[in-house]
Amino acid sequence: MKQLQLVEPVMAIYCFATFVSLPIIGQYIYHRMWQDEFNTTLTFNDNVSHCETNQSNPGYIHQKEVQKRASMFSTKLDLISLIPSLVMTLILVSYGDNHGRKASLLLPSIGGLITVAAYCSVSFFEWPLEVLFLSSVLSGFLGGFATILGGCFSYIADIARDIQKKNIRIAFIDMVFGVSSGISGITSGYIITALGFQWSFFIPAILHILNILYIIFILEETIKRSEFYQPVLSKEGIKELFSGVFLLFKHASCKKRLTIGLLLFAFMFFLFADFGAVNLFTLYELDSPLCWDPVLIGWGSALSTFCFVGSFLGVFFFTQCLKDSYIVLIGMASWIGGIVMAAFATTTVTMMLVRVPLLFSAMPLPVMRSMMSKIVLDNEQGALFACIACLETLTGSLTIAFYNSIYAATVVWFPGFCFLLSAALCLIPIGVVWILLCFGYQERDHILLVNEECSTEEDS
Structure with a gap:
């Protein structure tokens, strides 16, 4: 069977299987705890939610207790897998630099x-x-979403050596991520209604099996193992697994280290501003004066997927005529325009139209990934994307807690405050990227840095 160098299907299948299972998992835990509390089973009927709204009713208090228990249980599940998953991300994605990328894709799928x-x-x-x-x-010990994310980006970095092609392929992976999450969010409710919980879990299970078979039999490996490689279970092999990210910064020149550090800072700060605000969209839309129902929220989520498509097209066309830094700045400006509009949206039409200025808002993250990838050597791609994936996961976890707390404290007097805060915080990564642009961050710097490293190795 002919093998293919197409990692995009791996990302698409894994994302859809993961995102379609998350709502099913969350609702199953809630329903099981409801059953334990009341010794009754919740049923679905015409998509109507059977919940108590009368605060004076004892059932309302029991209902809130079930929500609290379900939330705490889900949080514990996430936390006990977080640390093993982050450690394995650093190991598996860095491992791919010398031993192949398939491990970082296969194990998380398993x-x-x-x-x-x-x-x-x-x-x-x-x-x-x-x-x-x-x-x-x-x-968690088999890796998680961060692992497969780092593995996919490393795989793209291996096969897309051209500067423009790398931007486009990495942006396409981000688009696959966004579109898969949007489609799965819409379909999960229909799956539960049609099949019930027991059979709903078979759909993501089948998708994971298909992904595993694709990775093993169809996906071509990009890294050819050297005849001088160290066995993983040897002393040198274990040392190699844990030293990838450390050596990435230790052996870099001062300029290279500073550039990567600033880009990582800008990447994480924009992610902090972006992810926190997006996570609040559903709560904001449920609240007055919008008061959206589940149908409108579903349509809003569907429209949000067009931001990823628009951003991919933006990267595709802007890459032909603009430097990476300018593309990042355009994307951040798009985010600020859209999120400020959302802060003052009071009608359904206005909130739907928020997606128009947000059309290019997903461009900064893939382009900054590509910028960092162009700086490091070929045998450092895994270490770089392992570092990015871990920081991305930690930032996401901290962001949810931070923005939820701010939203709870400000929702009474101004629900849109968190959106304005996000826009203000976005000015920080804009400043960092502008500094890099003004002080000589250009494409020729990437080539120069790589050549310097290569010449140093040859001289030694």
């Missing part, structure tokens, strides 16, 4: 299958929910 299989078993056999802690730890 972990995703184990997670879904555990929920399926708990649902079918009515096992205690505590069984899920074991599967969460096990899947």
Whole structure:
């Protein structure tokens, strides 16, 4: 069978399987705890939510207690897998620099299958929910979303050597991520309604199996193992696994280290501003004066996927005539315009139209990934994307807690405050990118840095 150098299907299948299972998992935990609390089963009927709204009713208090227990249980599941997942991301993605990229793609897919299989078993056999802690730890040690994200970007960096092609391929991966999340969010509700919880878990399980088969039999490896490589279980092999990110910065020139550091700072700060505000869209739309119903929220999520498509097209065309830094600045300006508009949106039409100025808002992250990838050597791509993926995961976790706290404190007097805060914070990465642009960050600097490293190695 002829093998292909197409990693995009891996990202698309994994993202859809993961994102379609998240709402199913969250609702299953809630329904199981409701069943334990009231000894009754919630049913679906014409998409109507059966919840108590009368605060004086004792059922309202019990309902809130179930929500609290479900939230705490889900948080514990996430936390016990977070640290193993981050450690394995650093190891597996860096491991790919010398031993191949497939491990960082295959193991997280197996972990995703184990997670879904555990929920399926708990649902079918009515096992205690505590069984899920074991599967969460096990899947964490096989890597997670950060691992497969770093693996996919490293794979693209291996095969896309041309500067413009690298921008486009990395932006396309981001578009696949966004579109998959949007489609899966819309379809998950229909899947639960049509199949129920027990059979719903089979769909992501089948997708993970297809992904595993694709990675093993169809996806071509980009890194050819050297005849002088160190076995993973040897002393030198283990040392190599843990030293990738450290050596990335240790062996770099001062200018290269400073450039990577500033780009990482800009990347994480923009992610902090972007992800936190996007995470609040649903709460903001549910609240007055918008008061959206689930249908409108679903359509809003669907329209948001066009931001990823528009950003990909923006990268595709802007790359032909603009430097990377200018593309990043255009994307950040797009984000500020859209999020400021959202802060003052009071009608459904206005909130829907917010997606228009946000059309290029997804450009900065893939382009900054590409910028950093162009600076480092070929055998440092995995270490770089492992570092980015771990920082991205940690930033996402901190962002949710920070923005939710701010929103809770300001929702009474001005619900849009968090959006204005996000726009203000976005000025910081704009300043950093502008500094890099003004002080000589150009494409020829990438080539110069790589040549300097190569000549140093040859001289030694």
